[in-house]
Amino acid sequence: MFNPNSSQARAIADLFFWSMVIGGLIFVLxxxxxxxxxxxxxxxxxxxxxxxxxxxxxxxxxxTIAPTLLLAxxxxxxxxxxxxxxxxxxxxxxxxxxxxxxxxxRVDYPKAGFTTANEIHIPVGQQVLFQxxxxxxIHSFWVPELGPKKDMIPGHxxxxxxxxxxxxxxxxxxCAEYCGAEHAWMRIRVIAHPQAEFDAWQQQQAAxxxxxxxxxxxxxxxxxxxxxxxxxxxxxxxxxxQAGPDLTHIASRETLGAGVITNTPENLGQWILNPxxxxxxxxxxxxxxxxxxxRALVAYLGxxx
Ligand code: CUA
Numbered sequence: 693m694f695n696p697n698s699s700q701a702r703a704i705a706d707l708f709f710w711s712m713v714i715g716g717l718i719f720v721l722x723x724x725x726x727x728x729x730x731x732x733x734x735x736x737x738x739x740x741x742x743x744x745x746x747x748x749x750x751x752x753x754x755x756t757i758a759p760t761l762l763l764a765x766x767x768x769x770x771x772x773x774x775x776x777x778x779x780x781x782x783x784x785x786x787x788x789x790x791x792x793x794x795x796x797x798r799v800d801y802p803k804a805g806f807t808t809a810n811e812i813h814i815p816v817g818q819q820v821l822f823q824x825x826x827x828x829x830i831h832s833f834w835v836p837e838l839g840p841k842k843d844m845i846p847g848h849x850x851x852x853x854x855x856x857x858x859x860x861x862x863x864x865x866x867c868a869e870y871c872g873a874e875h876a877w878m879r880i881r882v883i884a885h886p887q888a889e890f891d892a893w894q895q896q897q898a899a900x901x902x903x904x905x906x907x908x909x910x911x912x913x914x915x916x917x918x919x920x921x922x923x924x925x926x927x928x929x930x931x932x933x934q935a936g937p938d939l940t941h942i943a944s945r946e947t948l949g950a951g952v953i954t955n956t957p958e959n960l961g962q963w964i965l966n967p968x969x970x971x972x973x974x975x976x977x978x979x980x981x982x983x984x985x986x987r988a989l990v991a992y993l994g995x996x997x
Contacts, residue, residue, distance in 0.1 A: 693836040697863065698856040700839040703776040707769060714762065777840050781852040786823035788812060792831030792844040792867065795874035795974070796937055796950040806898045807925070809937030810950045811881045813897075815890040816860045825850040829872065835865030835882050843869060857884035873973035879951025900928030901940050901996055911992025914985055923976070926996065936976065943997045949974065961990045 696702040789800040799808045814820045824833045826844035834841035839855040865880030904912035923936035949971045953959040966978045
């Protein structure tokens with residue numbers, strides 16, 4: 693919020709700054725006058741009844757008009773800010789559809805036709821239209837450096853928001869509406885790339901997983917035979933459930949569990965054995981694999997770049 697990286701985030705930061713400046717000046721003025729009056733007109737021995745002021749029309753008019761003008765100025769600032777911060781989508785189709793679930797984000801790229809999770813890639817320097825939906829309860833999508841916060845409401849066709857990033861980089865976000873035990877671990881990572889890099893990423897994500905061969909085949913087989921397939925999809929295989937994050941390119945993601953741990957083979961193994969220890973309340977059950985089975989499964993998932 694204090695480090696805006698798009699025109700809309702800058703408009704929010706400016707509005708916040710000037711509201712704070714105006715509010716701060718009023719605070720100093722009012723506190724100063726109260727302290728001055730308390731000192732200047734303090735009671736002295738033998739003062740008797742203090743002077744009672746029955747009213748002062750001029751003062752009353754002045755302190756009604758001054759705040760009205762001040763609020764009118766803030767209102768005009770706010771209106772002009774809103775045009776930059778949250779322009780309507782027009783008849784544009786969304787570039788990215790994000791759906792909040794307890795406690796992760798499904799991320800669809802309808803134009804390129806693929807699904808991923810939790811980590812959102814965008815081209816740098818472009819306004820990207822997001823459609824925001826909820827799969828279970830109310831969540832709220834917020835990447836403070838890139839734009840405004842928007843609620844995701846179940847049963848609603850979806851709020852829209854334009855986000856953009858001026859510079860390449862990784863922008864952190866989080867769920868901003870309390871949604872249960874792991875609300876705090878519903879993190880968003882937006883990765884902004886130069887256009888060519890983004891196109892390459894998009895092409896890679898749109899591809900189905902290559903058939904597993906050699907030693908990866910054992911891991912693929914374990915995945916297909918386990919209840920993994922009841923919740924997850926790996927495009928290019930028979931696994932096509934949509935209850936959990938799409939794993940087609942899980943190895944291309946930086947984190948697991950919506951940001952709770954970094955995506956390393958050790959962490960992935962721990963996550964499969966006992967996700968509840970890492971993220972209490974997570975919907976995924978733990979699995980009792982032998983060391984060899986776990987190694988095969990982690991190797992297979994790790995190959996899904
Ligand atoms: Cu989702 Cu808080």
